[in-house]
Amino acid sequence: MTDPFALDDDIPDPFQPPARRSGVVEVPTDAPWLVGLNAEQHQAVTTTDGPVLVLSGAGTGKTRVLTSRLAQILAGRRAQPWQILAVTFTNKAAREMKDRVGAMVGPLAEQLWLGTFHSLCVRILRRHAEAVGLKSNFTILDADDQLRLLKQVMEGESVDTKKWPAQSLMGAIQRWKDRGLTPDKVTSDQAGDLAGGRMVQLYRLYQERLLTLNAADFGDLLLHCLTLFLTHPEALAHYQDQFRYILVDEYQDTNVAQYLWLRLLAQKHKNICCVGDDDQSIYSWRGAEVGNILKFERDFPGATVVRLESNYRSTPHILAAASHLIAHNSDRLGKTLRPGLPHDPADIQKVRVRGVWDGPEEARVVVEEIETLQRRGESLASMAILVRAGFQTREFEERLITTGIAYRVIGGPRFYERQEIRDAMAYLRLVNSPDDGLAFERVVNLPKRGLGDAALQAVHGLARAKTLALFDAASLLCETDELKPKPRASLGKFCADILRWRGLLDDLPHTELAEMILDESGYVEMWKNDKSAEAPGRVENLKELVRALSDYETLQSFLEHVALVMENDQKDSTDKVTLMTLHGAKGLEFDNVFLPGWEEGVFPHQRALDEGGNAALEEERRLAYVGLTRARKRVLVSFAANRRIYNQWQTALPSRFLDELPAAHTERDAERGLMGSSSWQQTSRPKDPSPWAVDLRPSGDFDVGERVFHQKFGAGTVLAVDGDKLEIAFDKAGTKKVLDSFVEPA
DNA sequence: GGGTCCCCGTTTTTT
């Protein structure tokens, strides 16, 4: 058989209008990427034309469908690779897709417009930067730079940063950008009294500053692209024409700006295929709109909707438990996962639910279970502890350390977010483009060069007066007597150094130049002299940065790309238990999953309960669904009756989500008295009854006004009785809700 | 310009 992906003519220039193709060819029904697809998957892959919404439940072969679909379009000669736009959210997903398509179609995959929303926008914007007031080599700011910039703007406008934390105002700007709102589109209603009613003005000034600095933040990448499309119809027409086929992964996570971007681009050919799962939408707090997926059929009339419901991951009890749980949500399109594969009966197990006394005991129980599994031959890599919030990993880490079990924590600060890396990058940025004002500010006095507020103020003043970049202003300032001799000398040396390094850009390999900069600036030295525990690690990280530089041809291209690759890929092949948040676990799977901390206030999180109303609760429930559906074989859900939060003991009620797990598919196993709801059944007695559980009385035996005693909170008076839950005013610990089984008559 | 003290917040995170 001839290679179906061989190019039938020369590789065209992607920026020429597409040549007329010779025509679509029939794809053999036994093409390798079609073999073994189930009926729904097959439909999703072969319905290449027109709008298609693929609702893909967890573990239903979404990535396979996406990649097969790309192969199908290419093999059918429906489009050249560069006429296909494939969008993901993360670099990881983009890489995976590229690899898998590459394995099917060969080098053709290289020509696809495949990447994250942001990287694709950058690709477009670098070509059309002038249209939105930028230069092609604009820098992309990270969260730190953004905040610094906004603080400057706030300072200029005398906005009280105590009353209006820059962080939260930044949040407001980001949410507007997520919704495609430029400052002129924000209504005073939306701005409310933020920053004392001056929020829109701050936003406008912030945007102006960004343009002056030839910089864009992440939100701008989308926003500027939209602006480009709306103000330059010929540019829009070009891309509309070019992208005959559009594929979108994780559609439930798109925000309004991304949605508008897609809708504009799909307008001409209308061959847009969005793949997503409304039940796994867990990012509304960063602008994702489940609404996008819910109203797809309205946006794209005549859309084909395909539901992928055959799950190839989890055993039946796990699927049933997850399905029942998520059925408690009302705002959903509705899917029911069913087992797509027979499972080894030995692997089929109910979801286990375990109640324990407190956090440390929970950690002990989970780690004991890990040891048991390990003895049965399960690898540590097959196990994951998935928590609601990052701090919850601590107790498990401690227990794993004392037990001597290897683990890895996913999350935490990422490589390019580390202070030393950002400092070093600022040096590189400054050498690459001395007018990078933010980079200048960051390193001008780092390591300490005796340049304080006074010197900086002088530089800023001059820069403003003469509309100069900070670096140029600083150079100029050193020629005057404005500064005292000492700062003048050190600032002069700093500027001269930068210029000297800049002069070497073309003559020295960029990795060597980077080493020279970090060395001669005294930056590495600064950390080497630092006696803190983390200093040696920082020096190591700086070496790693130089190594990463070697992956790029030039310093320039490194700086252009690296801002978009902020990932934390800890490729570590050693056998370790994984600890991470539920959010971090989306898209992953493990044989054995531990879901601790299922307590009201922890999960669902208190803030969701307090603030977001039903929508927030439903998102928490989706998070629970995501957690359950990560598991192939075994799930252990647990909750503790007592939790220390901010160093204060608090009683906790079992999560309402536990009540939503169907009894037929769960196995509830708790120490006496730890089960909160009447629906709970004890399936086993503790081997070693806890002392506090000895004197239990049946529920409902307490009266309002009765004096009671609690192990942790001491004496108190019952204020209210609600089934098995008591509200008690403790003499010392304040008013709390407690299960009646924890207290005894005083 | 650098050190110290106090106050606040303390879910989730990618690009």
Place this chain on the structure above:
DNA sequence: ACGGGGACCC
């Protein structure tokens, strides 16, 4: 309890 950040003082 704890850490980070800002204000304040030397």
